[in-house]
Amino acid sequence: MNLLYMIFVDPFMQMAAAPDLLVQTLWEGLVGGMLYALIALGFVLIFKASGVFNFAQGIMVVFAALTLVGTYHLLVLYGVSNTHLAAYVALAITIGVMFVLAYSVERLVLRPLVNQPDIILFMATFGLTYFLIGFGELVFGGEPKVMIADALYLPRGSVDYKILGGLVSLQKIDIAAAVIASLMVAALSVFFSKTRIGRALRAVADSHKAALSVGISLEQIWVTVWFAAGLVALVTGIMWGARSNVSFALQVISLKALPVLILGGFTSIPGAIVGGLIIGIGEKIGEFYWGPLIGGGTDSWLAYVIALVFLLFRPQGLFGEKIIERI
Amino acid sequence: MFYREAGQFKTTYESDQSVFPIRQDRIGLAIILVVAFVVVPLFGSSFLVNAVLIPFLVFSLAAIGLNLLTGYTGLLSLGSGAFMGVGAYACYKLTTYFPGVNILVWIVCSGFFSALVGVFFGLPSMRIKGFYLAVATLAAQFFLEWCFLRIPWLYNNNISGAIEVPTRTLFGLIITGPNAAPQTRYLIVLTIVTLMTLAASNLMHGRIGRMWMAVRDMDIAAELMGIRLLPTKLTAFAVSSFYCGVAGAMLVFLWYGGAEPNVFSIDQSFLILFMIIVGGLGSLLGSFLGAALIFILPIILRTVPAQFGLPIHAATVEHLTFMIVGALIIFFLIVEPHGLARLWQIAKQKLRVWPFPY
Numbered sequence: 001m002n003l004l005y006m007i008f009v010d011p012f013m014q015m016a017a018a019p020d021l022l023v024q025t026l027w028e029g030l031v032g033g034m035l036y037a038l039i040a041l042g043f044v045l046i047f048k049a050s051g052v053f054n055f056a057q058g059i060m061v062v063f064a065a066l067t068l069v070g071t072y073h074l075l076v077l078y079g080v081s082n083t084h085l086a087a088y089v090a091l092a093i094t095i096g097v098m099f100v101l102a103y104s105v106e107r108l109v110l111r112p113l114v115n116q117p118d119i120i121l122f123m124a125t126f127g128l129t130y131f132l133i134g135f136g137e138l139v140f141g142g143e144p145k146v147m148i149a150d151a152l153y154l155p156r157g158s159v160d161y162k163i164l165g166g167l168v169s170l171q172k173i174d175i176a177a178a179v180i181a182s183l184m185v186a187a188l189s190v191f192f193s194k195t196r197i198g199r200a201l202r203a204v205a206d207s208h209k210a211a212l213s214v215g216i217s218l219e220q221i222w223v224t225v226w227f228a229a230g231l232v233a234l235v236t237g238i239m240w241g242a243r244s245n246v247s248f249a250l251q252v253i254s255l256k257a258l259p260v261l262i263l264g265g266f267t268s269i270p271g272a273i274v275g276g277l278i279i280g281i282g283e284k285i286g287e288f289y290w291g292p293l294i295g296g297g298t299d300s301w302l303a304y305v306i307a308l309v310f311l312l313f314r315p316q317g318l319f320g321e322k323i324i325e326r327i
Numbered sequence: 328m329f330y331r332e333a334g335q336f337k338t339t340y341e342s343d344q345s346v347f348p349i350r351q352d353r354i355g356l357a358i359i360l361v362v363a364f365v366v367v368p369l370f371g372s373s374f375l376v377n378a379v380l381i382p383f384l385v386f387s388l389a390a391i392g393l394n395l396l397t398g399y400t401g402l403l404s405l406g407s408g409a410f411m412g413v414g415a416y417a418c419y420k421l422t423t424y425f426p427g428v429n430i431l432v433w434i435v436c437s438g439f440f441s442a443l444v445g446v447f448f449g450l451p452s453m454r455i456k457g458f459y460l461a462v463a464t465l466a467a468q469f470f471l472e473w474c475f476l477r478i479p480w481l482y483n484n485n486i487s488g489a490i491e492v493p494t495r496t497l498f499g500l501i502i503t504g505p506n507a508a509p510q511t512r513y514l515i516v517l518t519i520v521t522l523m524t525l526a527a528s529n530l531m532h533g534r535i536g537r538m539w540m541a542v543r544d545m546d547i548a549a550e551l552m553g554i555r556l557l558p559t560k561l562t563a564f565a566v567s568s569f570y571c572g573v574a575g576a577m578l579v580f581l582w583y584g585g586a587e588p589n590v591f592s593i594d595q596s597f598l599i600l601f602m603i604i605v606g607g608l609g610s611l612l613g614s615f616l617g618a619a620l621i622f623i624l625p626i627i628l629r630t631v632p633a634q635f636g637l638p639i640h641a642a643t644v645e646h647l648t649f650m651i652v653g654a655l656i657i658f659f660l661i662v663e664p665h666g667l668a669r670l671w672q673i674a675k676q677k678l679r680v681w682p683f684p685y
């Protein structure tokens with residue numbers, strides 16, 4: 001009886017007793033979920049265009065952030081005194097590096113593996129992950145780095161609101177992240193629906209063969225989409241790095257994009273966003289109110305269990321297309 | 328010229344259906360077994376036995392376990408590391424409560440606990456498949472890892488949070504714990520792995536294995552042919568987890584001698600997945616070849632530059648290993664997507680007709 005009370009009544013009593021704490025937790029969940037959503041967005045971009053389940057998206061986030069910080073420090077070392085200038089030059093260089101990465105992935109990994117089963121391509125991105133981990137650590141070192149948030153004119157500090165009889169404090173960087181993420185999603189939607197390449201991309205997603213037969217270059221599309229995913233990774237890396245540090249631990253966190261994807265469906269950009277928010281909020285609320293009952297630290301697996309529960313009712317995810325199987 | 332079945336006539340159905348129909352194969356296998364059982368323990372150095380062969384065999388068994396599930400039944404699992412952990416912790420608890428019973432019994436029994444957990448986490452497979460199922464197994468991986476970390480009962484309320492292997496004997500010989508000789512442990516691991524591989528091979532050639540493969544090739548078609556999907560998938564989960572559990576128990580009891588929860592982390596699961604993909608999905612031989620490549624390659628990378636006196640920093644070697652393993656995975660996938668086992672098949676085909684082109 002006491003146990004039932006602790007599970008079903010007490011957490012809600014806590015929520016009602018301290019609504020400001022609830023709002024704070026919700027906000028933190030929202031921000032965390034947004035970052036999951038950004039990683040998931042990179043997955044969805046590549047999956048839509050090439051059917052490749054890109055496991056390397058997480059390490060691409062780390063790699064992009066590391067390249068940015070690394071080049072920035074190099075530039076400062078070689079005499080660029082204006083930190084803002086150095087930061088933006090480093091940003092441009094990083095974008096260039098992400099393009100080179102996209103091109104080499106297409107050339108060296110995807111093109112030789114065209115027409116292979118999905119699992120083989122999935123494994124190839126595993127190989128890519130390992131390669132990038134080794135390469136990143138070799139070039140930039142394995143220790144965590146501080147993101148150059150100030151030099152990039154990212155705001156810091158927090159704003160406090162007095163609501164519901166308490167204090168809710170929002171980090172400015174989180175607000176900036178929310179704004180930038182929304183802008184990016186909007187830009188991607190416009191890109192997908194209005195531009196020529198965007199339309200070609202959707203055509204490729206529908207059918208490789210049909211797209212080829214009307215003269216769309218698969219190679220070009222793949223480079224474009226991996227580059228786009230690289231840019232998303234860069235933005236994610238900057239945002240996440242500004243919140244904590246740039247480190248390889250992020251790579252494990254990025255696995256959380258998987259339940260997000262499952263929840264939203266592999267092919268839907270709005271799905272990735274909504275899924276990310278549900279997972280982020282669900283895991284924060286669960287950890288904060290129910291976590292102490294079983295010893296805490298639940299956020300390592302709660303996301304997967306949430307996704308699993310949703311899956312049992314909708315096997316194709318919330319926004320995914322219905323899976324129709326034929327013999 | 329030497330490797331061909333010409334002249335080997337089959338007079339019974341049994342001999343026609345045997346696992347190794349060609350005599351040369353049987354001879355080759357016998358030679359490998361003799362080398363493994365007799366020559367290696369007698370002449371192998373402690374380093375070779377302890378740091379290379381024991382882990383190789385343990386990982387091979389885990390890879391066979393995952394291969395039964397992913398390669399033969401087509402269910403992608405990212406939780407094999409955690410299932411290994413279940414085996415290890417089950418074995419540890421069992422030998423704590425019943426120290427009198429022989430440890431070998433518990434190593435094998437711990438597989439049943441792992442199988443039970445595997446069946447539970449395999450239940451979602453009745454509704455979801457493919458990458459979606461991979462997430463279900465990820466839930467298992469992270470949840471079990473959390474259990475190993477947060478439930479003190481599992482590690483006997485140690486302050487360190489790690490499990491320590493007690494000393495146990497077999498016929499008066501010390502086989503586990505810090506004082507066990509590597510050769511003894513090697514022979515035990517080898518015996519278990521050999522027997523379980525044989526069991527897996529027989530399973531694969533029988534009704535259950537064929538049911539699994541039918542489900543892998545197309546589950547709806549298999550269902551229409553009268554194969555009940557849920558029991559079939561769950562047996563696959565059970566048997567696979569059993570193998571992983573035994574491998575995990577051996578990993579801790581016969582190799583590491585103690586373990587922390589992070590031994591059974593997601594990285595371990597990925598490593599085993601690499602092994603079966605590089606070795607060959609749906610091939611027992613592939614499990615061994617993949618384990619050999621993925622496990623022994625980093626050892627070679629670590630020792631070879633030192634042999635030539637190249638002063639490479641240990642951290643650099645670690646990073647280079649990552650890069651080379653990653654590049655090799657991509658390379659093997661491009662060259663032969665069906666894994667090393669397929670390369671061996673091609674080689675065998677070439678050997679049969681040698682020296683003629685066909």
